[in-house]
Amino acid sequence: WGGFGHISVAYIATNFVSPATTTFFQSLLRNDTGDYLAGIATWADSVRYTKWGRFTSDFHFIDAKDDPPRYCGVDFDRDCKKDRGCVVSALHNYTTRLLDADLRESERAIAAKFVVHFIGDIHQPLHTENVERGGNGIPVKFDGRNLNLHHVWDTSIVEKLVGGIRRKPYEAAKKWADELTQEINEGKYASKRISWLRSANLSDPIATAMEWATEGNAYVCTTVLPEGPKAIVGQELGSEYYEAAAPVIEVQVARAGYRLAAWLDLIVASLK
Ligand code: DCM
Ligand code: DCM
Ligand code: DCM
Ligand code: ZN
Ligand code: ZN
Numbered sequence: 001w002g003g004f005g006h007i008s009v010a011y012i013a014t015n016f017v018s019p020a021t022t023t024f025f026q027s028l029l030r031n032d033t034g035d036y037l038a039g040i041a042t043w044a045d046s047v048r049y050t051k052w053g054r055f056t057s058d059f060h061f062i063d064a065k066d067d068p069p070r071y072c073g074v075d076f077d078r079d080c081k082k083d084r085g086c087v088v089s090a091l092h093n094y095t096t097r098l099l100d101a102d103l104r105e106s107e108r109a110i111a112a113k114f115v116v117h118f119i120g121d122i123h124q125p126l127h128t129e130n131v132e133r134g135g136n137g138i139p140v141k142f143d144g145r146n147l148n149l150h151h152v153w154d155t156s157i158v159e160k161l162v163g164g165i166r167r168k169p170y171e172a173a174k175k176w177a178d179e180l181t182q183e184i185n186e187g188k189y190a191s192k193r194i195s196w197l198r199s200a201n202l203s204d205p206i207a208t209a210m211e212w213a214t215e216g217n218a219y220v221c222t223t224v225l226p227e228g229p230k231a232i233v234g235q236e237l238g239s240e241y242y243e244a245a246a247p248v249i250e251v252q253v254a255r256a257g258y259r260l261a262a263w264l265d266l267i268v269a270s271l272k
Contacts, residue, residue, distance in 0.1 A: 001124050002155035003042045004165045004173055005253060009120040010037035011177030012184075012257020013264065021261075021268045028109050037116055038170060044117035059090035059114070060121045063130035064217050069228055072221040074128055074213045076206065087122045088213060090114060092205040098267055119263060122209060123256035125248070126153045128217035131229050138229060143238035152237055153224065153249070160238070161246045180254045189254055196255050202266040212259065216252060223248050 001009070014037050017025075026036045033039075047053030048060070058081060064074040080086035085093070097103055097111035121127045126134040126149070135149035142156045159165050165172045183189045189196075199211035223244055225232060235241070 001120055001253075002151075002158070003045070004162070004169050005124070005154065005158055005249075006041040006045075006117060006120045007038045007170060007173040008158075008177050008180075008253055009123075009256040009260060010041035010116055011174050012180055012254065013037055013116070013260035015177065015181040016184075016258060016261035018265050018268070021264050024268045024271070025112060025264065028105065028112055030109075035170070038173065040113045041116050041120065043113045055084075056090070056114070058084040059087055059118060061127040061134055062086040062088055062122075062213055063134070064128050064213075064220075065130045066217070066220075068129070068131060068225045069221045072218050074210060074217050076210055079130070087118050087127060088206060088209040091118050091122065091209045094118070095202070095205045095263070095267065099270065101271070115263070116260060119212075119260045120256050122212050123216050123252040123259075124153060125216045125219040125224050125252070126150050128213045129220045129224070131220075131225070135224070138233060140232060140234065141236045141238070142242075144236075149224070149232065149237075153245070156237075157242060157245050157249050158253075160242060161249065177257065180250070180257065184254055184258055189251070193258060196258055197262050200259060200262050200266065202263075202270060212255075219248050219252075 014022075014034060026032045029036050029040055031039055044056065044060070048057045062074060062079050063086070064072070064079050066073045076088060080089050094111040094114040098108055098115060100108070103111075129135065132138045133150075135153065138149040140147060140149050140152060142152050143160070147156060162172060162176050184193050199208050201208050237245075
């Protein structure tokens with residue numbers, strides 16, 4: 001996701017975590033405001049092109065070598081690069097480090113920032129797809145602008161859906177997160193929220209992350225590339241395509257925020 005998606009996921013999680021989880025992460029991240037998660041949600045993107053952060057650049061995605069729209073699917077052994085890792089192995093690594101009380105606090109804070117970010121990214125369907133580097137190599141149009149398909153899914157659709165995210169992104173994200181929180185608590189997602197946590201198992205972060213990755217990757221076949229990668233090249237995506245994509249982005253952001261809260265709660269509960 002672009003910054004707005006990550007910040008929105010963080011605010012949804014902030015709405016759902018337990019009081020003990022709030023206290024733990026406010027202390028670890030040295031921020032006792034309501035922005036303690038939102039404020040670090042995009043940090044991982046800011047380090048991926050730095051000298052220190054180069055080794056993390058492949059941690060934001062898993063390149064599923066499937067064949068949309070014919071078949072979708074993610075396979076850890078096939079798709080997670082052995083030498084460089086992927087979003088699934090990164091979630092395992094940084095969850096383990098967050099749980100490791102022998103690590104320096106600064107290292108556990110870094111791990112927390114990566115976990116918050118990568119649970120967001122694993123829910124972006126094109127972060128679980130190999131075709132054209134997750135759609136980065138597919139030129140399209142969106143409301144007349146020339147963009148690539150990945151950017152449309154990271155940013156353009158959300159921007160059109162929510163509106164005004166450029167002027168005051170944190171305020172707009174908080175407002176959208178509160179609306180999605182309401183939908184999870186008593187709206188269109190209320191009957192689904194228990195099932196959203198079914199896969200969450202702190203004893204097996206790889207299996208958990210693979211379930212989340214597989215669910216998001218299925219949208220590549222149904223909604224992202226319903227007629228395949230060639231058919232979408234140069235197409236205008238601001239109308240009918242947008243109408244089908246926006247609900248998928250909305251549910252994926254809601255799931256990411258709700259699951260992030262549950263994951264952080266499981267981590268804090270297992271520390272005592
Ligand atoms: N590291 C990692 N994953 C990688 C590469 C490195 O977790 N794909 C970690 C292992 C080391 C640190 O980063 O603790 C620095 O690695 P190196 O000394 O290999 O640069
Ligand atoms: N690191 C990591 N994952 C690991 C080990 C290390 O991301 N499993 C990163 C975070 C640390 C850096 O590498 O800041 C240096 O770690 P080390 O001191 O273990 O080389
Ligand atoms: N990306 C992806 N899959 C890839 C390569 C990149 O999902 N195989 C994502 C990471 C960023 C965006 O695409 O969100 C742009 O990546 P880059 O700047 O590396 O081109
Ligand atoms: Zn992206
Ligand atoms: Zn990212």
